[in-house]
Amino acid sequence: MSLKKIEQVRGSKLFKIWDILVYALLIAVAVSLIIAFTVTRDDTPLGGVIITYKGQDVFTCNFDDDSYNILAAANVDLLEEGEDKLVLRVHGDDDGYNVVEINFAERSARVTDANCSTHRDCVYSKPLTINGSVPIMCTPHGLVVRPLIFIDSGDIIM
Amino acid sequence: MTKVKTIVISSVLAVSVAAISGCATKQDETLNNYMTFFSMGTTAALVAQKGEEAAQMSVKEQNDLFDALCGDIYALMTSVENSISSSLRTSYIWKFNEAEPGSEVELDETAYEILETAKSVYEFTQGYYNPAVWYSVDLYGFTTRPEGYERAPYDRDKATTEGGASYLPLPEDKYVQAFKELSAHFSEVELSERDGKYYAYKPEATVEVDGAEYSLRLDLGGIGKGWTVNAVADMLDERGYTYGYFNFGTSSITVNSFSGSDGKYTISFTDPRGTGGYCSYKIKDENLSTSGDYENYYMIDGTRYCHIIDPTSGSPIQTGIASATVIGGSAAEDDALTTALMAMGKEKAVGFINDNPEYFGGKIVTLLVIEGDKGTIITNDPDNITIRNQNYTLGNTVSDGKIILN
Numbered sequence: 001m002s003l004k005k006i007e008q009v010r011g012s013k014l015f016k017i018w019d020i021l022v023y024a025l026l027i028a029v030a031v032s033l034i035i036a037f038t039v040t041r042d043d044t045p046l047g048g049v050i051i052t053y054k055g056q057d058v059f060t061c062n063f064d065d066d067s068y069n070i071l072a073a074a075n076v077d078l079l080e081e082g083e084d085k086l087v088l089r090v091h092g093d094d095d096g097y098n099v100v101e102i103n104f105a106e107r108s109a110r111v112t113d114a115n116c117s118t119h120r121d122c123v124y125s126k127p128l129t130i131n132g133s134v135p136i137m138c139t140p141h142g143l144v145v146r147p148l149i150f151i152d153s154g155d156i157i158m
Numbered sequence: 159m160t161k162v163k164t165i166v167i168s169s170v171l172a173v174s175v176a177a178i179s180g181c182a183t184k185q186d187e188t189l190n191n192y193m194t195f196f197s198m199g200t201t202a203a204l205v206a207q208k209g210e211e212a213a214q215m216s217v218k219e220q221n222d223l224f225d226a227l228c229g230d231i232y233a234l235m236t237s238v239e240n241s242i243s244s245s246l247r248t249s250y251i252w253k254f255n256e257a258e259p260g261s262e263v264e265l266d267e268t269a270y271e272i273l274e275t276a277k278s279v280y281e282f283t284q285g286y287y288n289p290a291v292w293y294s295v296d297l298y299g300f301t302t303r304p305e306g307y308e309r310a311p312y313d314r315d316k317a318t319t320e321g322g323a324s325y326l327p328l329p330e331d332k333y334v335q336a337f338k339e340l341s342a343h344f345s346e347v348e349l350s351e352r353d354g355k356y357y358a359y360k361p362e363a364t365v366e367v368d369g370a371e372y373s374l375r376l377d378l379g380g381i382g383k384g385w386t387v388n389a390v391a392d393m394l395d396e397r398g399y400t401y402g403y404f405n406f407g408t409s410s411i412t413v414n415s416f417s418g419s420d421g422k423y424t425i426s427f428t429d430p431r432g433t434g435g436y437c438s439y440k441i442k443d444e445n446l447s448t449s450g451d452y453e454n455y456y457m458i459d460g461t462r463y464c465h466i467i468d469p470t471s472g473s474p475i476q477t478g479i480a481s482a483t484v485i486g487g488s489a490a491e492d493d494a495l496t497t498a499l500m501a502m503g504k505e506k507a508v509g510f511i512n513d514n515p516e517y518f519g520g521k522i523v524t525l526l527v528i529e530g531d532k533g534t535i536i537t538n539d540p541d542n543i544t545i546r547n548q549n550y551t552l553g554n555t556v557s558d559g560k561i562i563l564n
Contacts, residue, residue, distance in 0.1 A: 055196035119452040121408075124433035135192075137203065139407050140453070142196040144203065150192035152205050152401075154416040156425045157435050158408055158448050158483075 044131050046107040048148030051076075051100060053090055053141075059100075060148065061086070063107045087112075096141045098122060109136075109145055116140040125157075190221045191402065193228045197235040198243065198379060199302055200407035204231060204390075207417055209400035227397060231390055231404070238386050241268040242378045244292060245302045252304075255292070255375040260362035270356035272378050272385050272490070274349055279381070279494040281345075282517075283510070286498035288469040290344035292375035293337040298474055299326040300454055300465035301377070311370050325456045328463075336365040336372070338472025343374055380497060384410040384447055384490035391445060391489075409496075410447045410489040427524070428452060429547050430480035436526060436547040437535060439485065446485040447492035449500055451475065468501045477503035480528045486521035499525060504536065504563075511538060512560045519559065527553065536561060 048062040058075045061068035068086060070076045080087035084105035091097040099113035110127035114120050122138035128145065132153040135146035195202040206227060212220055243249040250269040257263045265273065276289045295301050297312055312333045316324045346361035364373045383406040390404045391412035403423065405411035415421040422442045426435025430452035455464035455474075463474040482499040484492040499507040504527050511518050524537040534553035537543050538561050545552065555562050 052194050055194060055201075117453050117455075119428075119430075119455075121428060121453070126434075135203065137201055137408075139200045142199075142201045144194045144201060146192070146194075149188055150205070152191070152207075152417060154418055154423055156403060156405070156411070156413070156423055158405070158411060158425060158427050158446075 046109070046128055046133065046147055047131055049102060049109040049128060050146055050148050051088075051090060052144045052146075054092065055142065058090060059088060061102055061104075062148065063104055066104055068102070090141075090143055092141070098138055098141055098143050100145055111136055111138065111143075111145060114138060114141070189217050190224045193224075193231075195228075195232055195235055197232075198239050198383060198407075199245075200383075202231075202235065202404065202406040204228065204404045205402035206394060206399040206404075206414075207401040208398050211398055223397070227393070227399070230393065234389055234393075235386055235406075238268055238272075238382055238389075241266050242272055242382045244375065244377045244379065245304045247304055251376055251378055254358055254360060257360050257373075259360055259364050259373040262357050262359050265356045265358050267356055268385075269378075270349060270351070270358070272382050273347070273358060273376075275385065275488075275490050276376075276378060276381050276494065277344075277347065277349065279491055279498070282514075283495065283498035283502075285342070285345070285469055286501045287494040288341050288344050288467075289376050289378050289381065289494075290341040290347075290374050291337070291467040291469055291472075292377040293340060293372060294334070294467045294472050295377060295465060297329045297333055297337055298463060298465075298467075299456075311368060323457075325458055328458065332367055334472045336367045338469070340365045340372060340374060341469055341472070344376075347374070380409060380449075380493045381490050383407055384445075384488070384493035386410075387412050387445060387489040408453060409449060410445070410493050412445045412489060413441055413443065415442045426546060427481060427483055427526075430526065431528060431533065432547055432549075434546065436481070436533070436545070436550055437524065438544045438546060439522060439539075439542055441485060444486055445489035445492065446483065447489050447496050448481065448483040449493070449496035450481040451500070452480065466497055466500055470501070475500050477501065478527050478529050479504060479507065479525050480533075481524075481526040482507075483524045484521055485523075499523070508536065508554075508561050508563060515559055526550065536563070 047064060050057060051059040053075050056072060058072040059070055075090055077089040079089050084103060086102040088100045089097050090100060097115060098111050100109060101112045102109050108127045108129045111122040114122050116122060116138050117140050122136055125136040128147055131147045131149055132151040133147055134153055134155050135144050137144050191205055191207050193204045240249055242251045244251055244255060246252055250265045254263045279287045312329055314327050317327050318324050343361045343363040348359040350357045361374055364371050387404060387406050387410040394414060401415050401417040403411055403413045413423050416423045422440040424438050424440050426438040427448055428450060429436035430450050449466060451462060451464035451466060455462050466475050468475045477500060479500045482496040484495050502510060507525060511523055522539040527534045533550035535545060535550050536554050538556055540552055540556060553564050
């Protein structure tokens with residue numbers, strides 16, 4: 001290496017001020033992406049719903065592609081099928097039933113009627129609206145309505 | 159120099175792309191951490207995630223372990239149901255219930271252990287928890303009978319109110335008194351273990367009403383769910399599931415750590431006279447049970463008749479305690495204790511808690527007393543409670559660890 005080249009290398013700085021700013025920005029973006037996708041609570045709008053009845057999956061729907069699937073026709077009656085809304089009656093062989101309303105426009109699901117008990121906790125449970133929503137449980141009937149991908153919100157109702 | 163810059167920028171971009179693509183992979187291979195089960199006539203839910211060791215495992219490996227865990231939990235629940243169900247004709251408790259008075263019945267280890275716990279809480283609460291009130295529960299229409307069960311002499315047809323609501327007319331007092339007397343003989347149930355086998359002695363006592371004879375019958379459903387929760391808690395610990403919870407019905411739950419924020423779950427307890435939860439606590443790494451008069455009940459002339467029987471009256475509790483919760487210790491014992499506290503009533507329950515600091519010290523006990531339109535919360539941990547129904551007020555202070563009613 002010539003003396004001139006050595007002098008050039010000695011004279012140059014590895015990072016100029018603007019370079020450092022750009023690198024810092026890029027690192028900040030990378031870190032925030034990792035945090036956003038892996039650490040924070042999932043407040044994203046509900047992606048879909050899965051309904052289980054007595055331990056069996058009986059219905060799923062996906063709001064991203066506007067599709068739904070009745071997995072157990074013996075337990076699920078479609079009461080209403082509108083452009084944005086599905087109303088289902090989930091039941092067993094006995095008289096017990098729960099009515100579940102799925103709203104594709106609002107990306108929500110709620111239990112609107114049931115004959116499980118006089119108190120009917122499931123009917124008064126908060127609707128599912130985000131992927132971190134607490135599942136709606138009707139213990140007397142063995143019904144669970146939950147986000148398609150379950151995210152633990154840290155809230156439990158007993 | 160340009161080469162160095164290129165390497166640095168490429169590295170940062172690569173990290174960004176890896177972060178995004180890593181997330182995409184996660185969504186493609188969803189980590190399973192939630193499962194529901196149906197057993198003993200109710201729903202159970204499991205949320206389970208491993209701790210630090212999960213970082214060394216692929217999503218598939220974690221899912222395979224989660225599937226195995228779910229399979230084992232389901233097998234456990236089925237096994238407990240087969241042991242203690244009072245509506246399954248093949249269970250050991252069914253065999254006990256059907257056995258001749260004065261005979262010895264062989265049990266399996268699970269039924270034996272659960273019955274042993276039930277006897278211990280029965281003695282501790284001086285009979286306010288009594289699993290032998292099966293006939294009283296059935297008299298008021300709250301049992302699940304097996305298919306083909308014969309109509310009992312005390313069965314009534316449902317009637318309808320003017321408003322259209324159906325209800326079961328109240329039973330004749332002769333049955334209420336006879337079944338109350340019968341349940342008091344639970345103290346005579348004896349347990350023994352010989353040559354690796356387990357036995358329960360069924361008391362000779364019977365009661366007779368209108369020529370029909372009734373012998374002791376047991377219902378271990380509530381305490382059995384708590385026992386299952388304890389067993390699942392051990393299973394989760396042994397397998398390194400540090401995050402999540404397992405609840406069985408609305409009565410018993412084991413809570414590990416929450417994977418976010420301060421690591422604690424916010425547990426709310428159903429408001430018996432409103433919607434949502436009436437109060438909450440932030441907890442982790444505890445078992446707890448709760449009982450209430452709100453899930454299974456009917457109203458006649460403004461009086462509430464629920465599935466929890468007061469062994470001293472033989473009828474549904476009328477003590478004003480609408481909900482009771484015990485946090486800490488064994489979920490099986492907690493389940494039985496909450497039932498007993500509701501049957502005791504406010505003053506007796508507070509006295510019982512204060513008189514047993516060796517048992518209740520370190521545990522959180524909360525009662526909701528409803529008198530008319532007024533709701534009063536009594537707790538031995540007023541500092542950590544969050545009251546969510548603002549119509550309810552705190553009805554006590556705590557001094558030297560003892561509850562002092564206002």
